[in-house]
Amino acid sequence: MAAPVSSQQTATRDPGIAFIMKKAVVSALVALVLFSLMIGIRTETGPSGQLVYSTRFGELAAVVGAVFVGSIVIELLRRWVGPVGGVELPAGVRSAFSTLGRLLAPALLIFALLVPVIFYNQRYLLDLGILVLTYVMLGWGLNVVVGLAGLLDLGYVAFYAVGAYSYALLAQSGLPFPYFTDTYPYIAMDFLQLGPWAFWVLLPISGLLAALWGVLLGFPVLRLRGDYLAIVTLAFGEIIRMVILNWQDLTGGPNGVSGIPRPTVFGIPLTPGENGFAALIGVPFSPTHRLVFLFYLILTLALLTNWVTIRLRRLPIGRVWEAMREDEVACRALGINITTTKLSAFAIGAMFGGFAGAFFATRQGFISPESFTFQESALVLAIVVLGGMGSQLGVALAAVAMIGGFELFRGLDQFRMLVFGGVMVLLMVWRPRGLVSHRTPTVFLQNQTEISSSLVKEGHG
Template identity: 90%
Template sequence: MSQQTATRDRGVAAIIKNAVVSALLALVLFSLMIGIRTETGPSGQLTYWTRFGELAAVVGAVFIGSIIVETIKRWTGPVGSVELPDTVRRAFAMLGRLLIPALLIFALLVPVIFYNQRYLLDLAILVLTYVMLGWGLNVVVGLAGLLDLGYVAFYAVGAYSYALLAQSGLPFPYFIETYPYVAIDFLQLGSWAFWALLPVSGLLAAFWGVLLGFPVLRLRGDYLAIVTLAFGEIIRLVILNWQDLTGGPNGISGIPRPTVFGIPLTRGDDGFAALIGVPFSPTHRLVFLFYIILALALLTNWVTIRLRRLPIGRAWEAMREDEVACRALGINITTTKLSAFAIGAMFGGFAGAFFATRQGFISPESFTFQESALVLAIVVLGGMGSQLGVALAAIAMIGGFELFRGLDQFRMLVFGGVMVLLMIWRPRGLVSHRAPTVFLQKPTEISSSLVKEGRG
């Protein structure tokens, strides 16, 4: 047998081996997700049935797909870096500069383009809500480098703060009687309640962010993640069990809707439609909610970009790269961490207040760990620290999830597979390149004599 034939046989054996391993992994992973289907029976008992045929089809597809992929890799061989022509690079750079204005113009025109499609307007509002949450968490995770798994707690604080204050003035009715000069009865604000309570909800969420920051000042990495996860669960359990204040599992309903600066979006003669002389339509409220969350998201983006260029933003980036070196430079780690938690939590509180007024009803089921994981996945997938990447990831994850809705129970599997492939293709996120806040316009050249003396 020639050496070439032996090499080919070893290559075929390696391909088959990798395909068998991939098929076995697929069998283990999908045996419970696809092979067995469970549901609750009519009398409450658990019923199940098997789908071994579909499981075998998936495992076979993985086996054949692995053989095809490995064969293509061996045929094409390793691909080296390709140097693009200057004209192509300039064209890509121009497209990159035009992408953000194009997305902004499209966002402004969404209510006009999809005015008669309520489902798409609702989906656009949901996407922008997660864009805002992603930008808020990006301050903590992307800029400051603090892994926060309990970000949904601040989302919940903002939502419940707005709901409670808008319905009953202050959470504790006796507070107004005891401290009449300090307390504010928000019930007197009437139609202006949303605009008055929006900053209050953000400030309360920022206050809880500072409270979370103090116990975790000395923690990093996995330990910080565990504590923040526990904080999110504590907030959810408090909301669930403090029924006298939060309504417990029944939630809070009848939350006031936002108004156009005091003018309600209702059908009556005092409504906004009658004021401007147009026929009333329920879509007006959706359009107004869309522009509110768009303005809040753009405000979050603008504040974050401005903070990055300030000393506090550069301190966040320094702490993200190396906390020990950051301490050695004389940066106050305590205030740096607390400011990151507070500002990120404030934007989460704003988003929570908007969520409460948009839904008109909130309950503890809306603030589970799954929401924190989803927002964190958006930040990681988009590229930590990248504002554009977070926006694109929110569109891909929220809009893409709806795109696969027609696949019924398989949509989670398909969507998860697409996300895995995307992370393999772009392991550092959709937008992995981030220009540093401070950099030298021209590299400084140090002579060899100075380096020898220890100055370089």
């Protein structure tokens, strides 16, 4: 005869209305405290410069009420549905999902190639596509440092800034340092003499200079890991920004650098006239030609970053990066040179950041320190983490979702950051390892090796 179930056990398995209401009230109170200053009170700058505020208690009440009702609904669903275990999908469904996963990357590439054709007359979408591809490239560059090597870098925007300012300064005035021009006049060539070819010459130079700064960052942090490494890289990013802001004779300080030369189609300028690209191919000139060229240029740079990263993963250096990410102590015990491994990761990641910075400078035509704040580093790091550290496809999807999604919620005005943050929290709860958390190992056995029983000897004594 089964033992009777006590009321305490029943309450534990089946919470009543009192428990549900108590949890909903607690959730609503927490929401009230959190959103009182974020939504309930709005501050603005008055006409004479003073700070004025206005109240939005109606919107605050609506949000708190939504949290209260949502908590009740969630608890009722848990009560009625119960815990859901893992669901085993049929073999046909798993095969279909696997096929879709393999076709997703080629489909995204084909769509990216057709974007300028489909949206030729929509300047806003072309600009948005260029912005998304820029962050895709930055995400793939940081993925080398964070995703493959496991080095938490919070100052990646520093290399972005080095690339941008290197291109801007060299394109305008050659080597800007009087020491070199006075001591070594044969080195002090003026890149303005290169004319239309200046961009193509300075692009690799900007990347190499950023890689040099990546090595300079790597030396002081060779013995640091985890939070300490993050703090030092964050400080490095702020140091670069403050140097740019205060070294006015070189960088222009807060005024920035303007009049940066535009890129050309391998020496042919995208300008109206007989020498322009449009006249050369026999089509009417349109300002959209430059946007289309910039789109394909950043797409090429991003694909180059992706190709190099994939190739490096299959080389010994890539396998060493992944091994160091999993266990640095074990790598040292195996005789792996951790110094070279870390410096190579910082240098290669910084080089791609420098390429993106040079493209950003030539696309904008103007750069200033406000474009290279810590917020940019945090955004790129969020793209890498949400996409799945080490996953190239996941980083691309996360960049499209975060940059494109941010524009999608632009109509929500001041609430878009709240909505965007909530979506990120839900994504991290449901997919803690990122959008694409699974990836094929770099090295794995094609066939399992069986050990013969004759090779196994039982020991005695």
